[in-house]
Amino acid sequence: MQILRRKPLNPPNLPNTLTEGHSQAVLVQGGTRVLMSSQVGVDTTGELAGPELPEQTEAALDNIERLLSSLGGDLFRVVMLRIYLAESARYDQQVVMEALKHRFPIAPPAATWLIVYGLAEPEWLIAIEAEAVLPGFALNS
Numbered sequence: 553m554q555i556l557r558r559k560p561l562n563p564p565n566l567p568n569t570l571t572e573g574h575s576q577a578v579l580v581q582g583g584t585r586v587l588m589s590s591q592v593g594v595d596t597t598g599e600l601a602g603p604e605l606p607e608q609t610e611a612a613l614d615n616i617e618r619l620l621s622s623l624g625g626d627l628f629r630v631v632m633l634r635i636y637l638a639e640s641a642r643y644d645q646q647v648v649m650e651a652l653k654h655r656f657p658i659a660p661p662a663a664t665w666l667i668v669y670g671l672a673e674p675e676w677l678i679a680i681e682a683e684a685v686l687p688g689f690a691l692n693s
Contacts, residue, residue: 556583556687558631560659573652574663578631583685586623590636590679591615592671605644605677609651612680617655625686627655633663634681641677642667648678 560575562568569576593601593608594615601611617627635648645665652660661682671679 555581556685557581558629558659558685560661569663570660572649572663573656574633574660576662578659578662580631580685583687586620586625586629586684586686588616588619588682588684590634590681591619592673592676592679600675603675605641605647606651608677609648609680612678613651613655616680616682620684620686623686625684628659629684629686630656630661630682631685632683633661635663635665636668636671636679636681637665638671638677639667639669 557580559579561577561579562570562575566576591612592615593611595601595611596618601607613627616630620626620629633652637645637648652663671677
């Protein structure tokens, strides 16, 4: 069985990003890397979860969690997030930070935040890409 080690890094000589719900870096050893397409604020039927950023953020994170669950994983396996926030939601970033702190209370993943002019659909306010590492996952050919 392959051993998976995951260690969040938050050196004291860098800003404390734990207050924003993410780590400066995550050191990973072993396991199988999973690259996920960005998840947006839609429910399991593809319908918009709500018009506001809180509902869309929770739905995007729910989708990441469901995808990982289908592979036998969970949010603890996430090592990197890329968060795309629509310009119209630029000043609501605290909502996303609180959601991240709630979903990743211990050893949060590293993250990159980007403000973008817009997403593929005008009502979408957030898209979140995730990378995770799963232990001992084997592909069936």
